Amino acid sequence: MDITMELDDFKSAWQTLDQRLQLNNSLKLHELRERTLAKTRSSLRPLFWGQVMQILLIGIPSIALAALLWMSKPEFASVIVAGVVLHAYGVLTIIGAGVVLGQLAKIDHAAPVVEIQKQLARTRTLYVRSGMVAGLPWWFLWMVILMVLVGLGDVDLLAKAPSLVWGALGIGAAGLVGTWWFHRWARRPERAEFGRKMDDSLTGGSLRKAMAQLQEVQRFELD
Numbered sequence: 001m002d003i004t005m006e007l008d009d010f011k012s013a014w015q016t017l018d019q020r021l022q023l024n025n026s027l028k029l030h031e032l033r034e035r036t037l038a039k040t041r042s043s044l045r046p047l048f049w050g051q052v053m054q055i056l057l058i059g060i061p062s063i064a065l066a067a068l069l070w071m072s073k074p075e076f077a078s079v080i081v082a083g084v085v086l087h088a089y090g091v092l093t094i095i096g097a098g099v100v101l102g103q104l105a106k107i108d109h110a111a112p113v114v115e116i117q118k119q120l121a122r123t124r125t126l127y128v129r130s131g132m133v134a135g136l137p138w139w140f141l142w143m144v145i146l147m148v149l150v151g152l153g154d155v156d157l158l159a160k161a162p163s164l165v166w167g168a169l170g171i172g173a174a175g176l177v178g179t180w181w182f183h184r185w186a187r188r189p190e191r192a193e194f195g196r197k198m199d200d201s202l203t204g205g206s207l208r209k210a211m212a213q214l215q216e217v218q219r220f221e222l223d
Contacts, residue, residue: 040116040210041109047127047206048104051097054134059097062090069148078158078165079151082144089137089144096130117211124207136179140172 066087074080103123109116143165150157158165 043206043210044104044107045206047123048101050206051100051104051130054097054130055094058134059090059094062086062093064090065145065148066090069151072152072154074151075154076151076156076159078156079147082147082151085144086141086148089141093130093134096126096133100126100130120207120211124211127207136176139175139179140169143168143172 066083069079069083069086074083100123103119103126107116107119107123111119147157147165150160
């Protein structure tokens with residue numbers, strides 16, 4: 001009888017200790033999650049402001065310069081084409097940044113960690129695409145801007161200096177092709193590590209930091 005009671009007491013004490021340990025782990029996990037999510041939100045702020053700057057410093061000025069050209073009523077076809085390209089570029093950069101900002105706003109920090117990771121992965125994809133839209137056209141966009149600026153003075157740069165224009169556009173096209181080739185080359189299986197480092201560089205520090213912080217919480221949950 002005494003042995004049975006002692007075993008029951010031991011079992012009850014063990015269950016109580018186990019419940020306390022589980023509660024302690026839950027509290028630690030909750031504290032770690034809240035602390036990490038606060039850091040994650042802070043880490044994403046530079047990404048947010050970067051997209052805002054893309055709109056303010058690239059998208060809007062591009063559209064404004066194109067609008068100045070339209071107000072000058074250009075007559076040369078090459079100048080009009082340059083204006084359309086510049087205008088379209090401004091609109092696309094604003095759309096790209098806006099999509100990233102929209103995805104950032106949709107991130108549910110109260111969701112499970114795995115779901116937040118999926119949302120950040122989606123944000124990463126959109127961010128890389130937005131960066132490509134904003135960055136890659138500069139291989140030839142600088143010449144487009146020069147044509148627009150000269151066109152504001154009612155001058156057709158293509159007619160005045162065709163070798164300059166076509167040469168610059170040709171170099172730009174070659175640069176785009178070279179960039180595409182390098183992208184493919186870096187992602188071959190034998191260069192997987194190099195390709196991963198390239199992907200990390202394209203992701204941006206804010207997203208890399210936020211994703212690493214969430215992995216810390218996920219490891220704690222698994223443990």
